[in-house]
Amino acid sequence: MSVTVAKSAGFCFGVSRAVNIVEKLLEEGKRVYTLGPIIHNRHMVDELASRGVKIAETPEEVKNGETLVIRSHGVPKSTTDLIEQLGIECRNATCPFVLKIHKIVAEHSAAGEIIFIAGDEKHPEVEGIIGHCSSEYHTYTDCTKLEEILNKFPYTKNKTVCVVAQTTFDVSEWKKSLKILQKVCTNAKIFDTICSATSDRQSEAEILASHSDLMLVIGGRHSSNTNKLFQICKSKCRETYLIESVKELPLSAVKQANRIGITAGASTPASIIKEVLVTMTEEIKNIEESKTEPSEFEALLEESFKNYNTDGRVHGVVVGVTPTEVRVDVGRKQTGIIPLDELSDDPSAKPEDLVKVGDELDLVIMKTNDQEGTILLSKRRFDSQKGWDTIVKAEEDKSIITGVVTEIVKGGVIALSNGVKVFIPASQATATRGESLEGLLKQEVSFRIIEITKQRRRAVGSIRSVLNDERKKKAEEFWAEAEVGKKYTGTVKSLTSYGAFVDIGGIDGMIHISELSWSRIKHPSEVVNVGDTVEVYIKALDQEKGKISLGYKKDEDNPWEILKNQYPVGTECEVEVVGLTQFGAFAKIIPGIDGLIHVSQISNDRVEKPEDVLSVGQKVNVKITAIDFDKKRISLSMKALLDNAEEDAE
Numbered sequence: 001m002s003v004t005v006a007k008s009a010g011f012c013f014g015v016s017r018a019v020n021i022v023e024k025l026l027e028e029g030k031r032v033y034t035l036g037p038i039i040h041n042r043h044m045v046d047e048l049a050s051r052g053v054k055i056a057e058t059p060e061e062v063k064n065g066e067t068l069v070i071r072s073h074g075v076p077k078s079t080t081d082l083i084e085q086l087g088i089e090c091r092n093a094t095c096p097f098v099l100k101i102h103k104i105v106a107e108h109s110a111a112g113e114i115i116f117i118a119g120d121e122k123h124p125e126v127e128g129i130i131g132h133c134s135s136e137y138h139t140y141t142d143c144t145k146l147e148e149i150l151n152k153f154p155y156t157k158n159k160t161v162c163v164v165a166q167t168t169f170d171v172s173e174w175k176k177s178l179k180i181l182q183k184v185c186t187n188a189k190i191f192d193t194i195c196s197a198t199s200d201r202q203s204e205a206e207i208l209a210s211h212s213d214l215m216l217v218i219g220g221r222h223s224s225n226t227n228k229l230f231q232i233c234k235s236k237c238r239e240t241y242l243i244e245s246v247k248e249l250p251l252s253a254v255k256q257a258n259r260i261g262i263t264a265g266a267s268t269p270a271s272i273i274k275e276v277l278v279t280m281t282e283e284i285k286n287i288e289e290s291k292t293e294p295s296e297f298e299a300l301l302e303e304s305f306k307n308y309n310t311d312g313r314v315h316g317v318v319v320g321v322t323p324t325e326v327r328v329d330v331g332r333k334q335t336g337i338i339p340l341d342e343l344s345d346d347p348s349a350k351p352e353d354l355v356k357v358g359d360e361l362d363l364v365i366m367k368t369n370d371q372e373g374t375i376l377l378s379k380r381r382f383d384s385q386k387g388w389d390t391i392v393k394a395e396e397d398k399s400i401i402t403g404v405v406t407e408i409v410k411g412g413v414i415a416l417s418n419g420v421k422v423f424i425p426a427s428q429a430t431a432t433r434g435e436s437l438e439g440l441l442k443q444e445v446s447f448r449i450i451e452i453t454k455q456r457r458r459a460v461g462s463i464r465s466v467l468n469d470e471r472k473k474k475a476e477e478f479w480a481e482a483e484v485g486k487k488y489t490g491t492v493k494s495l496t497s498y499g500a501f502v503d504i505g506g507i508d509g510m511i512h513i514s515e516l517s518w519s520r521i522k523h524p525s526e527v528v529n530v531g532d533t534v535e536v537y538i539k540a541l542d543q544e545k546g547k548i549s550l551g552y553k554k555d556e557d558n559p560w561e562i563l564k565n566q567y568p569v570g571t572e573c574e575v576e577v578v579g580l581t582q583f584g585a586f587a588k589i590i591p592g593i594d595g596l597i598h599v600s601q602i603s604n605d606r607v608e609k610p611e612d613v614l615s616v617g618q619k620v621n622v623k624i625t626a627i628d629f630d631k632k633r634i635s636l637s638m639k640a641l642l643d644n645a646e647e648d649a650e
């Protein structure tokens with residue numbers, strides 16, 4: 001399902017200007033009257049009324065000390081004259097485009113020309129235009145009415161006529177009427193005063209309606225431009241609805257539609273359009289979620305919000321925090337409420353950890369409920385909108401940003417950064433492939449944005465990119481200071497059959513298996529395990545190849561040193577038979593040192609073969625009779641002990 005909001009939907013320049021003038025006066029503390037409803041929108045008028053704005057039917061109702069605002073439609077000259085006479089403080093919010101029409105008709109009627117006005121004579125704007133005509137004038141709403149006038153007043157054919165249009169007049173009817181006028185009145189001065197905001201809005205609505213299977217026109221039923229929009233859309237899309245507020249949303253039709261178009265009249269506040277959008281999308285969310293990923297759906301909604309000018313942002317002060325919502329004073333009569341799920345994107349976050357009473361927040365208005373006197377607000381959406389700009393910039397300048405990992409999902413993790421969910425694929429989440437992602441959960445991580453899809457507001461990040469940079473920097477530092485013999489404390493990262501790889505602070509070196517132990521071992525795991533902290537030193541370096549050979553064995557552990565110090569020639573000790581040959585038996589004195597008991601040194605009696613007397617694993621007492629440190633040979637004798645025993649017996 002797609003939802004497209006017309007870019008031109010909502011307040012036009014003139015209406016926005018008029019509403020801003022009223023709001024500014026309210027901020028200045030003025031008591032404000034508007035001459036008639038400020039715009040043709042009941043909801044906006046009600047909201048302003050709730051803030052103290054009153055409506056005057058005539059200038060006489062306004063007293064001293066009160067300020068009167070003339071609305072964007074403008075007024076007849078007689079009204080401005082009266083206001084001046086009464087000395088009333090007045091702000092003229094007449095749209096400059098309407099003022100231009102006043103000027104045209106005033107000048108041309110003063111020259112005696114007949115004024116033709118394409119528009120509805122009962123519309124306040126046309127009443128105002130008429131009020132600036134000092135000569136004969138005629139109004140027409142369509143070509144039939146125009147032809148009637150021309151037939152009724154045939155003399156107009158020979159006079160100079162001046163033609164203007166109500167700013168919101170239907171463009172195609174205007175063009176048709178000009179053809180008739182130009183045929184009849186050869187001396188016609190034509191001024192196309194249809195506001196481009198209106199024509200743009202109408203043509204955009206027409207195109208949008210022709211591509212939609214459901215069209216919503218939001219606006220007041222008394223608003224002429226909203227009614228015209230409705231007629232234009234209806235001619236292109238049979239399922240067109242004119243709704244004044246969210247209460248009239250045709251939900252069942254919405255649920256069945258595939259392509260929904262939305263436009264709104266010039267006097268429709270952005271908050272009403274947004275309210276319709278939010279309610280509509282919430283209602284259809286379940287259907288949509290079954291077809292679309294949630295983030296995609298949210299992006300769709302956000303994209304829709306972006307498409308029209310909205311002033312639905314407010315600044316407020318936190319006045320209360322409960323476990324389910326935060327109450328905010330936004331300087332209006334209504335109470336601002338931020339529900340828990342609109343506070344933050346982190347589902348486990350608690351309101352009391354995020355905000356406290358007195359905090360000032362920037363928020364997006366979600367919904368206004370005048371009956372309940374509440375405004376539904378979202379901090380999450382404001383942060384997300386603001387945060388997205390930060391994400392886009394980070395992608396452009398490749399800068400490093402931080403976020404907290406909130407979820408482990410299929411294929412990676414989700415990190416929340418500046419209110420935006422960033423997907424970090426597993427291949428980019430850790431320094432090396434295959435590492436567990438569990439340890440990242442709830443951790444603050446630094447990453448780069450490596451890919452964004454602006455339309456869908458999706459961002460992909462890489463922690464690995466940052467880790468690689470760190471490693472590179474550390475490697476540079478290492479090579480600048482590295483020298484043979486330098487000692488390091490490292491962590492065993494992995495084991496292979498030929499050695500152990502050790503992280504010595506951002507760079508890896510290898511301890512060869514022969515360097516792990518003074519004694520012969522079959523696998524490095526006999527000495528170290530992954531994760532062990534080890535003391536190593538550099539044995540050899542090859543910066544070109546990036547190879548670092550590490551030493552692990554210590555001299556004091558060298559068994560030949562131990563033998564030298566603790567087992568001198570003549571020492572009697574217990575040894576273990578570890579191997580048998582024809583010429584004798586090998587026996588382990590200490591780990592890493594074996595000696596030979598020659599067959600002639602086993603017994604005082606003649607021994608044919610060592611295995612006749614000894615077996616592997618047997619422990620026997622011997623005397624060390626000779627040590628050759630150069631050739632690493634040790635001679636042991638059992639017989640020497642027997643000789644000693646006989647001597648002792650004698």
Ligand code: SF4
Pocket residue numbers: 012013014015072095096097098167168195196197198266
């Ligand atoms: S529609 Fe055009 S002329 Fe009318 S108030 Fe808006 S900007 Fe002004």
